[in-house]
Amino acid sequence: KNEVEQSPQNLTAQEGEFITINCSYSVGISALHWLQQHPGGGIVSLFMLSSGKKKHGRLIATINIQEKHSSLHITASHPRDSAVYICAVRPMNYGGSQGNLIFGKGTKLSVKP
Amino acid sequence: EPEVTQTPSHQVTQMGQEVILRCVPISNHLYFYWYRQILGQKVEFLVSFYNNEISEKSEIFDDQFSVERPDGSNFTLKIRSTKLEDSAMYFCASSDQPIVRQFFGPGTRLTVL
Numbered sequence: 001k002n003e004v005e006q007s008p009q010n011l012t013a014q015e016g017e018f019i020t021i022n023c024s025y026s027v028g029i030s031a032l033h034w035l036q037q038h039p040g041g042g043i044v045s046l047f048m049l050s051s052g053k054k055k056h057g058r059l060i061a062t063i064n065i066q067e068k069h070s071s072l073h074i075t076a077s078h079p080r081d082s083a084v085y086i087c088a089v090r091p092m093n094y095g096g097s098q099g100n101l102i103f104g105k106g107t108k109l110s111v112k113p
Numbered sequence: 114e115p116e117v118t119q120t121p122s123h124q125v126t127q128m129g130q131e132v133i134l135r136c137v138p139i140s141n142h143l144y145f146y147w148y149r150q151i152l153g154q155k156v157e158f159l160v161s162f163y164n165n166e167i168s169e170k171s172e173i174f175d176d177q178f179s180v181e182r183p184d185g186s187n188f189t190l191k192i193r194s195t196k197l198e199d200s201a202m203y204f205c206a207s208s209d210q211p212i213v214r215q216f217f218g219p220g221t222r223l224t225v226l
Contacts, residue, residue, distance in 0.1 A: 030212050031212050041202050041220050042219045042220060043156070043204060043220070044217065045214045047214075050212075086155075086156065088156070090212060100146075100169050101146075101156075102158070103155045103156040103157065103158075105154075105155045106155065
């Protein structure tokens with residue numbers, strides 16, 4: 001069973017559209033990360049959140065700890081937003097260790113002009 | 114913005130050979146990580162490192178793998194005797210605290226022939 005599930009797996013949008021990518025997880029977490037992986041392979045950290053909502057430019061990330069769910073929204077999408085968006089969670093290990101990151105499979109976004 | 118750097122960008126090696134992948138984390142960061150991504154698959158955690166010792170490792174990180182911080186700037190991943198299945202992109206990351214945004218390097222693509 002995947003501990004981190006993302007949907008959709010693939011998403012094609014027209015430039016300007018509002019985009020939502022979802023992430024559900026099954027473990028207790030101390031933090032959730034949204035990452036962007038460019039076609040060349042490089043990974044950029046977009047957000048780290050443990051509650052509520054964060055906004056950076058056209059990107060908004062929300063998390064609902066009770067429902068074990070997070071969403072990444074892109075407003076006014078642009079072709080340069082085309083990338084794989086990855087959700088990763090840091091599980092809460094009650095032994096005191098901070099745990100490692102568990103990654104989702106990613107959502108491949110393609111924004112057409 | 115400061116960056117994590119990795120060298121080489123691409124390494125080709127013969128099965129059974131030792132490889133050392135190098136990373137220079139961001140200078141004031143104290144927590145270091147290695148991840149790998151086999152082509153077409155999700156990113157997987159390998160190991161985290163703090164205060165000159167491994168703080169956590171995954172089941173992937175077996176006796177063939179080791180990490181070291183040989184000086185104040187470099188953080189290395191050594192694979193003692195490479196196997197075909199070690200072919201992957203290896204990402205280094207660093208952070209200044211354990212549960213915060215991690216900064217990723219551009220990755221080293223390892224090809225084992």
